[in-house]
Amino acid sequence: MARKPPTKPRKNASQERSRATVDALVEATARILVKEGFEKASTNRIAEIAGVSVGSLYQYFPSKEALVAAVIDRHNEEIMGLVRTALLEVANMPIEQAVRKLVTVAIEAHRINPKLHRVLAEQIPRTGQLKDVEAFNREVHTLVRTYLESRRKEMRKIDPGLATFICVSTIEAVAHNTVLNHAEMLSEKRVKVLVDETTRMVVGYLAVSSNPELRAAAKPAPG
Amino acid sequence: MARKPPTKPRKNASQERSRATVDALVEATARILVKEGFEKASTNRIAEIAGVSVGSLYQYFPSKEALVAAVIDRHNEEIMGLVRTALLEVANMPIEQAVRKLVTVAIEAHRINPKLHRVLAEQIPRTGQLKDVEAFNREVHTLVRTYLESRRKEMRKIDPGLATFICVSTIEAVAHNTVLNHAEMLSEKRVKVLVDETTRMVVGYLAVSSNPELRAAAKPAPG
Amino acid sequence: MARKPPTKPRKNASQERSRATVDALVEATARILVKEGFEKASTNRIAEIAGVSVGSLYQYFPSKEALVAAVIDRHNEEIMGLVRTALLEVANMPIEQAVRKLVTVAIEAHRINPKLHRVLAEQIPRTGQLKDVEAFNREVHTLVRTYLESRRKEMRKIDPGLATFICVSTIEAVAHNTVLNHAEMLSEKRVKVLVDETTRMVVGYLAVSSNPELRAAAKPAPG
Amino acid sequence: MARKPPTKPRKNASQERSRATVDALVEATARILVKEGFEKASTNRIAEIAGVSVGSLYQYFPSKEALVAAVIDRHNEEIMGLVRTALLEVANMPIEQAVRKLVTVAIEAHRINPKLHRVLAEQIPRTGQLKDVEAFNREVHTLVRTYLESRRKEMRKIDPGLATFICVSTIEAVAHNTVLNHAEMLSEKRVKVLVDETTRMVVGYLAVSSNPELRAAAKPAPG
DNA sequence: GATGAATGAGGGTTCATTCAT
DNA sequence: CATGAATGAACCCTCATTCAT
Numbered sequence: 001m002a003r004k005p006p007t008k009p010r011k012n013a014s015q016e017r018s019r020a021t022v023d024a025l026v027e028a029t030a031r032i033l034v035k036e037g038f039e040k041a042s043t044n045r046i047a048e049i050a051g052v053s054v055g056s057l058y059q060y061f062p063s064k065e066a067l068v069a070a071v072i073d074r075h076n077e078e079i080m081g082l083v084r085t086a087l088l089e090v091a092n093m094p095i096e097q098a099v100r101k102l103v104t105v106a107i108e109a110h111r112i113n114p115k116l117h118r119v120l121a122e123q124i125p126r127t128g129q130l131k132d133v134e135a136f137n138r139e140v141h142t143l144v145r146t147y148l149e150s151r152r153k154e155m156r157k158i159d160p161g162l163a164t165f166i167c168v169s170t171i172e173a174v175a176h177n178t179v180l181n182h183a184e185m186l187s188e189k190r191v192k193v194l195v196d197e198t199t200r201m202v203v204g205y206l207a208v209s210s211n212p213e214l215r216a217a218a219k220p221a222p223g
Numbered sequence: 224m225a226r227k228p229p230t231k232p233r234k235n236a237s238q239e240r241s242r243a244t245v246d247a248l249v250e251a252t253a254r255i256l257v258k259e260g261f262e263k264a265s266t267n268r269i270a271e272i273a274g275v276s277v278g279s280l281y282q283y284f285p286s287k288e289a290l291v292a293a294v295i296d297r298h299n300e301e302i303m304g305l306v307r308t309a310l311l312e313v314a315n316m317p318i319e320q321a322v323r324k325l326v327t328v329a330i331e332a333h334r335i336n337p338k339l340h341r342v343l344a345e346q347i348p349r350t351g352q353l354k355d356v357e358a359f360n361r362e363v364h365t366l367v368r369t370y371l372e373s374r375r376k377e378m379r380k381i382d383p384g385l386a387t388f389i390c391v392s393t394i395e396a397v398a399h400n401t402v403l404n405h406a407e408m409l410s411e412k413r414v415k416v417l418v419d420e421t422t423r424m425v426v427g428y429l430a431v432s433s434n435p436e437l438r439a440a441a442k443p444a445p446g
Numbered sequence: 447m448a449r450k451p452p453t454k455p456r457k458n459a460s461q462e463r464s465r466a467t468v469d470a471l472v473e474a475t476a477r478i479l480v481k482e483g484f485e486k487a488s489t490n491r492i493a494e495i496a497g498v499s500v501g502s503l504y505q506y507f508p509s510k511e512a513l514v515a516a517v518i519d520r521h522n523e524e525i526m527g528l529v530r531t532a533l534l535e536v537a538n539m540p541i542e543q544a545v546r547k548l549v550t551v552a553i554e555a556h557r558i559n560p561k562l563h564r565v566l567a568e569q570i571p572r573t574g575q576l577k578d579v580e581a582f583n584r585e586v587h588t589l590v591r592t593y594l595e596s597r598r599k600e601m602r603k604i605d606p607g608l609a610t611f612i613c614v615s616t617i618e619a620v621a622h623n624t625v626l627n628h629a630e631m632l633s634e635k636r637v638k639v640l641v642d643e644t645t646r647m648v649v650g651y652l653a654v655s656s657n658p659e660l661r662a663a664a665k666p667a668p669g
Numbered sequence: 670m671a672r673k674p675p676t677k678p679r680k681n682a683s684q685e686r687s688r689a690t691v692d693a694l695v696e697a698t699a700r701i702l703v704k705e706g707f708e709k710a711s712t713n714r715i716a717e718i719a720g721v722s723v724g725s726l727y728q729y730f731p732s733k734e735a736l737v738a739a740v741i742d743r744h745n746e747e748i749m750g751l752v753r754t755a756l757l758e759v760a761n762m763p764i765e766q767a768v769r770k771l772v773t774v775a776i777e778a779h780r781i782n783p784k785l786h787r788v789l790a791e792q793i794p795r796t797g798q799l800k801d802v803e804a805f806n807r808e809v810h811t812l813v814r815t816y817l818e819s820r821r822k823e824m825r826k827i828d829p830g831l832a833t834f835i836c837v838s839t840i841e842a843v844a845h846n847t848v849l850n851h852a853e854m855l856s857e858k859r860v861k862v863l864v865d866e867t868t869r870m871v872v873g874y875l876a877v878s879s880n881p882e883l884r885a886a887a888k889p890a891p892g
Numbered sequence: 893g894a895t896g897a898a899t900g901a902g903g904g905t906t907c908a909t910t911c912a913t
Numbered sequence: 914c915a916t917g918a919a920t921g922a923a924c925c926c927t928c929a930t931t932c933a934t
Contacts, residue, residue: 572791608863615842615846627806628834647873
């Protein structure tokens, strides 16, 4: 693999002026990404839209990648804001209520900036920022897992890591696919049904079940 | 949006000589994608690896995009081969068995060429081939939906479209995330557990349930 | 200067089959030139339109240039056909009638295929075929000069070469500019005026003049 | 017709540094055109000769065409400089003197850079810059026509547009053909004869004539 | 710090021409 | 002779990055 360009912001951007420049750059990048796609997002163009010189861009971001990474981070941070809050609120809720909340929040999170989300998902070749995305995923995983472990009593006996993995994957996938490929489901009514169904699935999976059929279902046919 | 480059193969490539060239090109592209990433996959390099001149590349593919699209198509076709077969086999199976089969096949499909799958998912900016991918998704959706409708009697009363959407999303997400991010789960033993769990979840969701709790779970708290 | 590609047709094309192929190629070239411009006239495309393989093209024309040269030659030959005929007819006419005829024919000649004429004039970078064009010019010059010399008695005493040069340039320029840039002058009525005027100019120039003013005009102010 | 590349310079190039670069590029282009022909004038080569990087070339010219257009414009501007000046000087001159001046200037103008003029005329496929050339032609036409109209009293009764067209075409053609194809006529002596003759022709055409023969010449034989 | 002119490697693509079949 | 697949030099152009001012 070729040497990858650096990816971390060059300074803490604590000074107010710097801060404004950095923000303008990230914002400009996001805007171009959304409005014109990744291909059109050249550093010169970004600087221009941000009202800043290319030189300044490189003062704050060591590479184009770092800039894109910042956009991704910012987007993820917005999502994480919702998710963290939700998980705090959820801490003392019973599973069913909690899952419903999480499903709802997942969809909301994907709706924060769906166009940006799509571009990020479809057009951005990931090279260096995988780590950031993974960190993000890990945090979600940890938070959810912690919650699930705290609710062990209401649940079947499952490996908590596995359960977390399956539930998070499921919820994320439903939210993602809905927002990106089935916008028609986002009407208030239909979204409610979607949330109901997804919740039912996840809760049905996690919760202890008195249905012998279901218990059997989880085991392969003997032999 | 700027005009996108053409994407369809230029000739039917029926002659054997041509066919060989086309294959070599697609194969070379896939190999470079896997071994060196999207960035290194320049047309000149692809042609070189394919043992062919750039001119020949453009004789058969009108653009670099078309070539990548061909790789994607080929990969999807391999996946669809498995999936179609599985769905044929599944036609007369009861839900539990069928879902287990589909989950298994989904994981197998993602393991056909996981590295390529990852590159395709993470590094390739989707531009023109969205249609192909959507067609692929639609086919899967249709096949699954048809199966589910044929099994209506064993299922809860759910909107079949919605059910299909949720199940397909779930299974795909689990398979995708497992293969790409949790290769450690692919040991024979652990994969079995994973399949069991996923199956349990989906079947629990689809099948009629005698558990009143679960039935309640799907409805929001009154008021 | 770099070595220029060969330009002469490869064979005399005496066989009928060959002749047909050659014609098809020249015709196809002319058609593409007119309909799509020089840039689109690739040898592969020409061969395709001619219903022949590229290989065959190169059987008869050693280079693309040779093909274009052939088109130019054919076009010039058509023009020369008119001009030669006109000059034969003109041989025994008095100057005024003769010039009128030549002006008329010049315009007619430019109207044979004005679109091709324009492309030839505007879009074709001349490299090798200058010789052909010069030969064409020389022939016209010679024919006209011969005529003028035969009419010496009706003319002022002028250097025949110079007179030929001026008259041919003038007539050619008027015809060329009219057809290419002032198509609106080609209505029957207006063209008549144009021919009248041009004829008047040329004849006034050639013929002996009884006007002392004019005679004076030709001499610079003494000192 | 395919979309044509842009043709206007990219920046105003007001800064001195930029200005120098732009000049170097135009100059290099002209030089290569003259010394090696259009075919050899690749953007990379032009930049190299200009002592500048290709990138800089594209900073100031959006396409190769734009660069060539700039060369053409510059050349036309030099010509127009002479022509405009001449027409100012000519404003109060009688026709004979004026025409002589214009003929002289036309030849001078073509001698400014005859090699460039030839390349421009023979090798450059006109694509986008037709408008510029037409504008140039229109300006000449307008200036000359204005002069002629101011001299109406000394002239025959002719449609001024037509007269302008014929005179301009004639003078331009003579100058063009002389400089490009009959350099041997450019010796001081011979050029004088050429100017005399051309002047005689044009003046004889424009001026009122007492020669009944000539007046008759302009009319077709009755019936 | 900020600026933006300059850089140049490298990318995608074309097309005249060749030659094995 | 005809075919058309193959060739590859060369072209135009972009854009992340640098650095003198």
